[in-house]
Structure formats: structure tokens, C-alpha cells
Amino acid sequence: MRYLPHTDEEIRDMLAVIRRGSLDELFCSVPDSCRYEGEMPLPPAMDEWQLTEHMEILAAAMAVDDKARVLIGAGSYHHHIPETIRAIISRGELLTAYTPYQPEMAQGTLQGIYEYQTLTSRLLGMDVANASIYDGASAMAEALLMGLRVAKKKTRVAVSAAVHPHYRQVARSYLAPTGYELVELPVGPDGRTDPALLSSLGDVAAVAIQSPNFFGVIEDLEGLASLVHDAGALLIAVFSEPLAYGLLKSPGACGADIACGEGQSFGMPRSLGGAALGMFACRNEFVRNMPGRLVGQTKDLEGKRGFVLTLSTREQHIRREKATSNICSNQGICTLIASMYMASLGASGLAELARLNHSKAEYLKSGLRVAGAKVVFSAPTFNEFVVEFPGDFRPAYQRLLERKIVAGLELGRFYAEHAGRYLFCVTETTDRKTLDAIVAEVNS
Amino acid sequence: MKEFDELLFNEEFRYTEEHEWVSVGGAELMVGISDYAQDQLGDIVFVEMPEVGATFARGEQFGTLESVKAVSELYLPVGGEVVAVNEALGDSPELINQDPYGAWIVKIKPSDTAELEQLLNAESYRNMLRG
Amino acid sequence: MSAVTIPGASGIIQNEPLLWEKGGKGRRGMCVPASDVPVAELPAALCRDELDFPELSEVDVVRHYTRLSQWNFGVDSGMYPLGSCTMKYNPKINEKVAATPALAAAHPMLPDELVQGSLQVMYELQSYLAAITGLPAVTLQPAAGAHGELTGMLIFAAWHKSRDSRRTKILIPDTAHGTNPASAALCGFKPVPIRSGPEGILEVAAVEAAMDEETAGIMITNPNTLGLFETRIREIAEIVHAKGGLVYGDGANMNAVMGIIDARRCGVDVLHLNLHKTFSTPHGGGGPGAGPLCVSEELARFLPAPRAVRDGELYRLDWGGPDSVGRVHAFHGNVSVLLRAYAYIRTMGPANLKKASQLAVLNAAYIKERLKGTLPLAYDRPCMHECVFSDALLQEHKVTTLDVAKRLIDCGYHPPTIYFPLVVHGAIMIEPTETECKADIDQFIAVLEQIVGEAAENPELLRQAPLRTKVRRLDETLAARQPCLCGS
Numbered sequence A: 001m002r003y004l005p006h007t008d009e010e011i012r013d014m015l016a017v018i019r020r021g022s023l024d025e026l027f028c029s030v031p032d033s034c035r036y037e038g039e040m041p042l043p044p045a046m047d048e049w050q051l052t053e054h055m056e057i058l059a060a061a062m063a064v065d066d067k068a069r070v071l072i073g074a075g076s077y078h079h080h081i082p083e084t085i086r087a088i089i090s091r092g093e094l095l096t097a098y099t100p101y102q103p104e105m106a107q108g109t110l111q112g113i114y115e116y117q118t119l120t121s122r123l124l125g126m127d128v129a130n131a132s133i134y135d136g137a138s139a140m141a142e143a144l145l146m147g148l149r150v151a152k153k154k155t156r157v158a159v160s161a162a163v164h165p166h167y168r169q170v171a172r173s174y175l176a177p178t179g180y181e182l183v184e185l186p187v188g189p190d191g192r193t194d195p196a197l198l199s200s201l202g203d204v205a206a207v208a209i210q211s212p213n214f215f216g217v218i219e220d221l222e223g224l225a226s227l228v229h230d231a232g233a234l235l236i237a238v239f240s241e242p243l244a245y246g247l248l249k250s251p252g253a254c255g256a257d258i259a260c261g262e263g264q265s266f267g268m269p270r271s272l273g274g275a276a277l278g279m280f281a282c283r284n285e286f287v288r289n290m291p292g293r294l295v296g297q298t299k300d301l302e303g304k305r306g307f308v309l310t311l312s313t314r315e316q317h318i319r320r321e322k323a324t325s326n327i328c329s330n331q332g333i334c335t336l337i338a339s340m341y342m343a344s345l346g347a348s349g350l351a352e353l354a355r356l357n358h359s360k361a362e363y364l365k366s367g368l369r370v371a372g373a374k375v376v377f378s379a380p381t382f383n384e385f386v387v388e389f390p391g392d393f394r395p396a397y398q399r400l401l402e403r404k405i406v407a408g409l410e411l412g413r414f415y416a417e418h419a420g421r422y423l424f425c426v427t428e429t430t431d432r433k434t435l436d437a438i439v440a441e442v443n444s
Numbered sequence B: 001m002k003e004f005d006e007l008l009f010n011e012e013f014r015y016t017e018e019h020e021w022v023s024v025g026g027a028e029l030m031v032g033i034s035d036y037a038q039d040q041l042g043d044i045v046f047v048e049m050p051e052v053g054a055t056f057a058r059g060e061q062f063g064t065l066e067s068v069k070a071v072s073e074l075y076l077p078v079g080g081e082v083v084a085v086n087e088a089l090g091d092s093p094e095l096i097n098q099d100p101y102g103a104w105i106v107k108i109k110p111s112d113t114a115e116l117e118q119l120l121n122a123e124s125y126r127n128m129l130r131g
Numbered sequence C: 001m002s003a004v005t006i007p008g009a010s011g012i013i014q015n016e017p018l019l020w021e022k023g024g025k026g027r028r029g030m031c032v033p034a035s036d037v038p039v040a041e042l043p044a045a046l047c048r049d050e051l052d053f054p055e056l057s058e059v060d061v062v063r064h065y066t067r068l069s070q071w072n073f074g075v076d077s078g079m080y081p082l083g084s085c086t087m088k089y090n091p092k093i094n095e096k097v098a099a100t101p102a103l104a105a106a107h108p109m110l111p112d113e114l115v116q117g118s119l120q121v122m123y124e125l126q127s128y129l130a131a132i133t134g135l136p137a138v139t140l141q142p143a144a145g146a147h148g149e150l151t152g153m154l155i156f157a158a159w160h161k162s163r164d165s166r167r168t169k170i171l172i173p174d175t176a177h178g179t180n181p182a183s184a185a186l187c188g189f190k191p192v193p194i195r196s197g198p199e200g201i202l203e204v205a206a207v208e209a210a211m212d213e214e215t216a217g218i219m220i221t222n223p224n225t226l227g228l229f230e231t232r233i234r235e236i237a238e239i240v241h242a243k244g245g246l247v248y249g250d251g252a253n254m255n256a257v258m259g260i261i262d263a264r265r266c267g268v269d270v271l272h273l274n275l276h277k278t279f280s281t282p283h284g285g286g287g288p289g290a291g292p293l294c295v296s297e298e299l300a301r302f303l304p305a306p307r308a309v310r311d312g313e314l315y316r317l318d319w320g321g322p323d324s325v326g327r328v329h330a331f332h333g334n335v336s337v338l339l340r341a342y343a344y345i346r347t348m349g350p351a352n353l354k355k356a357s358q359l360a361v362l363n364a365a366y367i368k369e370r371l372k373g374t375l376p377l378a379y380d381r382p383c384m385h386e387c388v389f390s391d392a393l394l395q396e397h398k399v400t401t402l403d404v405a406k407r408l409i410d411c412g413y414h415p416p417t418i419y420f421p422l423v424v425h426g427a428i429m430i431e432p433t434e435t436e437c438k439a440d441i442d443q444f445i446a447v448l449e450q451i452v453g454e455a456a457e458n459p460e461l462l463r464q465a466p467l468r469t470k471v472r473r474l475d476e477t478l479a480a481r482q483p484c485l486c487g488s
């Protein structure tokens, strides 16, 4: 086996040194009653070429593959990924290292994360970003718990019903055994979170609002922020499409106290929803309540700039049950991917790409409107929007699917009141021809 | 780390077994940590202090000290109300390392000065450390 | 010095500024497609001021990260015996498998019939992990070991609630990883530390004394973080079960016992695996990992949903029932990591997986035996995949564990895990893994022997180390006192 370097002779020699007669004898401390009986029922070993062939068969079983046009976002977006990312990220020095516990031999990882923290803070208009949380959903759950820690005595949090349904489910899972209560804020007819309830919320520690929200609608974060702050709560700005902030006013500028969400759009493939990146940032005054790792700048013995993990007393390996979170391994390399992506685009590139996404989505939106579909929400959207078709859309959806176009996501599974309505996402990867084909199919 | 005979003590103060000290006399008492405690903890990087006006019972936790790789909880030697916190420690937590008996952390108005009697004096604290 | 070959040597170390200290306005490192639609405007009130991002060309970006990578050390660079982390070789074919275009492009919200390939991988991986652990029901959602622990604790809470038993405490040995108490606390359980006995493992009596009807169960790492097998695990499990509790197994150290122990037979009800350790997926400078959770038949109904199931010829997602603790991940977990682990298991097969565990233990036992005259062993008992030494001898020379670690860097090795587990003073925890060959291990041993010799003869060499890296020792006190977490 090519990963196991020991020759039989070496095994014999090593066993002799430790005075064992066989490899089995190494496990003399394992009682018989704990032993595995027989061989593990697993398929036999494959060589590299058999595995490659096997993967080709699995790939062929994908009715929707990488050639298909998938007009679904809903938390996982199809954006072009530059070849530079694949090339750099495959470098073993970065990929096969672990958490930079020994900073002198991990300056690459550490500077890379520090740069990620900085670009993320600038994008989101916050003071400090951490070195990642697992994904957008757990980032929001952690933010809600952080809000409760900051508020100390309060026991309730509020989350907009326009936050990604899966993120809300994860928050409920996290809060279930804690005794904390999660209340949901309704969505108004324009697709934005209804602010009416905010003033009567009472004692909530934090309010989570996603923008652009699950329906693609850009929330009035600024307006909400003042209401949330008047209620004595923290505003958590959530996102699943960070590209929007190439164009939109940042959560920090709108008054958010914590900004968190999913970073997959920045250079990571959809890959059935992972591995990607939970982005997490906040204002300086809350840094000691923050979950997750942080990299800080410092100096070495000779006064040279260098980077280390810092403020670790918040973390589980030091504070154990009193830690701000249980997170240990995070999404590591994905932070480097995201900052490579942000740096490769630069300020103007990010703005241009965001504008292109918005323009393409608006193009399809108006095409569908002309074809008789109703745009369900009146508030501005970014690269996703919800439509209702005059008749049954399913036959058209099927015909498009045969042409390898996946025309949106039906919302009944997530919101009973929106059954039969479709959430569309258009990014730079979909060309005008495809958009026209969808409109033509609705017309026919 | 210091050898035993390098450790400093303030002969006027009272001590707890958790290595806090408290000054004696006057309406307001200062509370800090001993030279031994700061030496064990190493470079202190952060002091978490209570709010002025908060009250604590004797032995209750009123704050924490952090070094780079450890956290140490602070317990009040005698119960009472916090009347001042040492703001200077916010920017310069190293003051505790530099002058543990000068760098008080909080001042308290004790609710019952009799509690002082139950604390160690410098001599018995020294003996306790010596083992 | 001359007797041993030291891999460490200074190469070319280039300077490289921070991203925003280079580049020039107007540069671009990535294509943005030309627009084929009319420009749409957003209301100005919603739009941001210009973003303060650097502008770089493609060459700027590639050189930047290439230089950064050269300041780094990974398993591909050399031996990385970081205890409790299983830094084994990460096969290259796994990367190709994870990047299989049709699978990498799969959208997580597509109907089941459109993503059969992805669902088949999930279904099969679930069944492989069940086979390896002996625990039949598996969720792949947890994104890391700690996330698996949290999911396990959610299941503990839900199971007790379903039986109307209100339990507030949980038993956790003092050798446990910090994530254990942190995960338990997140679910409202108060950790009760259990001291390990003089042999470095849990004693039945200690558990018996602590286990009561207010305790939800116990979290046991086996092999434990001292690299020792918890031989009394079955009796301990029986005590916990008899008092109405559950047994959580932290399977982070599974690399020692694949095909050797059966977690179910050990009495474990819930167990997480760290795919980024045992199943060879790269650690990525901190992640992503994957921490699937395996549970007994009885607890299957509490698992997060959805899970992949097989319906005749079709694979589909099963959305669970009312007892499920709910989702813990936005979608299906770190699927690209799952794919790598899948590739590894298919490549190894059952016999090689078992052999890997045997060789991992052989390597650790060999290091323990050869070094125990050089450094004091924390516990001189048969070890599993790692061995732990203390700093008792180093103290005599006024040299610390940290100094030894830093000197190892100059010699071309990643240091072992240090100062953990907490029960060993100045712990040095060495986990070589099975992918290191005898010659490399012999060399590592020789280098450590040399360093211990230097500790006596030339301790300054250790205290000053490392000397050959991009930076010398860094001021962590400064970093924490005046946090600078964001560039200006």
C-alpha cells in the first residue's frame, strides 16, 4: 500500500526494539470484550486508476452536472473561480499544515488569515473579523449566543423570517437545550422584515436580519438598526451572498454590531453546500465575547513584524467550559481562498462583478415580468428574486431541465404561503441566451 | 519564575489562600494579588473588573486576570461594595506584574470588617506558600 | 551534530508585504466577464462608498501566496508529529476526487434525482463509518470534531428530555480535550471533572462515585489524550447506563484502533470521528475538517436531518422525524472533505485501514521505547498512537518544553503538541502516524536526543531558537496586550 512505508523487515526490527512478537501484540491493553469481531465490512481496496474510473461513474450519475445552468442560489452560489486559486491552494505548505500553534513555522498561514480578517472587516464595515466559523448557519447561531453573552441577563433573541430557513433551523437546534427563546419577526408585503414588531419586542438580546435576505431582497438595515438599538438589543447582520457588499452599503455602515454569514461565493465551489466559510465580524468593544480564533500582529525578538494566534483565553483549549465557543478546527484554508478572491478582484473588480450580477438578475426579472409573471416583492433585490407565474410553471421547468437549465427553486418546502412561487438566482455565469430561453419557455 | 526567597510580601496586608491581598484600616480597602500570584501567572495582558457599585459576598468572584495562556479568577477577600476600580489597569495591566502591592484592582467598602480577622497575615501566608 | 542528518536548513526566504501594501490602482488579478445585458442601477441610498481593497495583478497575487507558502511547513514538507492531531500524509488523489467537476458543482438544494452521484457518496460513506465504528446510524453534517461533540450533546439532551429525565451534569475526565467541556456547556450541562488514576486512565470507582441520577452521562476519549487505551471502558459504560446515562465517545484518536476495537462493544452510544485526522484529509492550516457522528440504533431517531438513504435503485434524502435534534449545518456538512475521506477509505480497503492503525501504534511505541531513556515518560504503559513525555528532566537545565519545541523547528521538524494534556507537567505529546517510515523516525529520535544533550551543554541554543525561520520568537504578550487584529 503506497501510503504505508514500512517494509516487513522494518516492522520486524521495530517490534524487536519494543519486545513485541507481532503487530497484534501491540494492542495487549485492549480487552477482548472491546475488540472488533472479524474484518470490517468495507469494499476492497481500489488502485488509483480504479478509483478514478469509479468517480467518473458517480459523476455520470449526476443528472445536473457542471455543464448545467443552475439558477438557484439560496445560500450556495455559482460564481467563476479563477485558476490561480486552485493552483495556490494546492500548495502542500499551506494545505497540509494545521492550526498555527507554532507561529515561526506558520507565518504563511498566519499572515494569510490576518489579511483575510482585514479584508473581511473592510468589506463588512466592522472593526474585527475572526479566522472563521464553520458556515453561514453556525455563524449566525454563534452570533445569537454572543448577543446573549453580551446582554448578560436577557434570555430571548429575535430572527427575521426572511433569514435563510436552514440558518434558522440551525439556530433552533443550538438554542433548544439552553432555555433561551427564539422569536421570529414576520416579513412585510414588500419582502422586507416588518419593523412593526420591533418596538414591542421587549427584552431581546439581539436581532438577526439577513440582507440580501432569503428572497434576495435588500433590507433597510439602517432603519432596522436604530429600532433594534432603541430596543436595547444588538443588531446581527446576516448574509449568504457576500458579493452583494461589493455594491451595497456595508452592515457596519448601517449600524450592525455583528456581521456574519456564508463566504462560499468568494472562490469556493458549491460542492453540495461545503466546505465553505462562516464569516464573522463585530465591533471592537465586543471582541472578548467573540467566538473562534483570531490572528494578531506583533513583533519578533528582533523587532520584525510577525503574526500569532491571540486573545486565546476566550477559547476552549484554555477556558474549557467557560469558553466563548467550542470551536477548534475551523474552515482554515477557505479563509485564504476568500482573501485571494477578494484581492484578485480588488475594489473595482468586486464592484463590477456585483453590478453584473445585479444587472443580469434585473434582466431576467423584467423579461419574466413582460412574459406575465408577477414579481412577488416590491423592494429592491440583488441577484435573487421571487416570482409567481400566471399558470403552472412545472411543465416549463421540466422542458428547461431537459435542456440542462434548472429554472429556480420552488418555495413551498420553506414557506407554505409561497408555494408555487420560485426563487431565481442569476450570477455572472449565466449568459443572456440562457435567460432569454427561460423567458421564451414561459411565453410558450 | 521566582525562587521562594525572591518573593515580595507586604507585611501590612492580609491574604487569602487564593493569593489575593487586602489592605487594612480605613473605610475603603484596596484589593490586589500577591507577588507570588503574578509571578505564577506571568505577563498579565488583561484585567476584567466589576462595575463600581456592585456588591459581592466574601469569596465571591469579582473579576478575572488573563495572561497569554491562562485565566485566573479573582475572589473578594471580604464582602462589600466596590467603590472604585483601578482604571489604569485597563491600558496597563502590566502594572500588576511590576508592582503587585501598589497596583490595586478594586477598592471596596467592607460590609463587615470582622471578616478581615479570618484572613492570613503576611507571616501565615508566607508559611502557607512554603508548604 | 555530525552524526545525525538534520533536515532543517535555511533556504531562500523572501520578504513579502501585506496584500494592501503592494499593487497599484487599476490592476486586476481576475477576469470579470463582459456584460451582455443593460446596466441596472440600485437606489444610491443602498450603495456603499468605495471599498478600501488593494488592486493587484494576477502575478502579484500568485507571487504573494507562493512566498507566504514558503514561510509555512506542512505534512508535505516533513514530519509533523503533533499529538492528538494525526498529521498523516494527505493523498493527492483525494484532492482530485474532491474536485470531480460534476460533484464540485452540485447545488445543495437540487431535487434528489438530479444529484444521485453525490447522494451515493454520502450514503456509502455513512455506511463505511458505521462499519468502522460499529455504530449503525451516521450523520455527516458536523463540520469538525467539536461540532460533532455539540451534536452529540444535543442528542444527549433530547434523549433525556424524551424520557422526562432532567439531567444537569456530565462527567468528563481531566485528560479530555477542551472542546469536550465546551461542547457540553453549550448544551447546558455542567462538566464534572473526573481525575484519571495513577495509570493515566479512568478508574471504575471514580466514575461510580460521581455518576448519579442528575448526570446525563460521560464523555470519554478512547484511546485517551495520553495515548492510553481506557481499559475499563466497558465497566464504566455499564455503570453510566445503569444510572440512566449515556456514553459519548470522542473518536478523535480513532487512528489507533480501526478494525481493532468496536465502539458499540465498548459500550459507547454516540461517537464522533475526525475525518481530517483518521481519514487523511488535509488540515488546511486549521480546517476545514469534518466530524461525522455515529450513534446506536436506539438513538438514530435523534440524529440531525436530512441523511442519505437508499430506496431500491435510488438514493434520496430522509428528512427525519419529530425527535430529530434538527439541522446543525446549513446544508450537508463539509462535503468536499467527506469526498476526500471517501476516496481514502475506498483506496485503503478494510485490511489496509487496520494495518494503518497497527503501524501508527508501532511507530509511537517505537519512539516511546527509544526515547524513554532520554526524556521522562509521563506513564510507562503500552501506548497507542502517541506517547507523552514530561519536562521533569529539562527543568534541571532550566530549559522549557517550549525551548525544545523551538529548537526542533531549527532542525526541520514541526514540534509535537506541547503543554497538553494538562495533567502532565510540560507535556510533550508525540504522534508520528503510520505514514512516517522507520528511517525518518530514527532520524527524528536522533535529533531529539541531540537536543536533550544540547539542553545540558548549550541551553542557550534552545532558548534562542528558532534562528532559521522567517521570524524569531514572537512577542505574544504584546499581541494580547495591544491587540492588532486588522490592518490599517
Ligand SMILES: Cc1ncc(COP(=O)(O)O)c(C=O)c1O
Residues within 6 Å of the ligand: A327, A328, A329, C084, C085, C144, C145, C146, C147, C177, C179, C180, C221, C225, C250, C252, C253, C274, C289, C290, C291
Ligand atoms: C481528542 C480531541 N477531541 C476533539 C478535538 C476537536 O476536533 P476539531 O478540532 O475537529 O473540532 C480534538 C482536536 O484537536 C481532539 O484532539
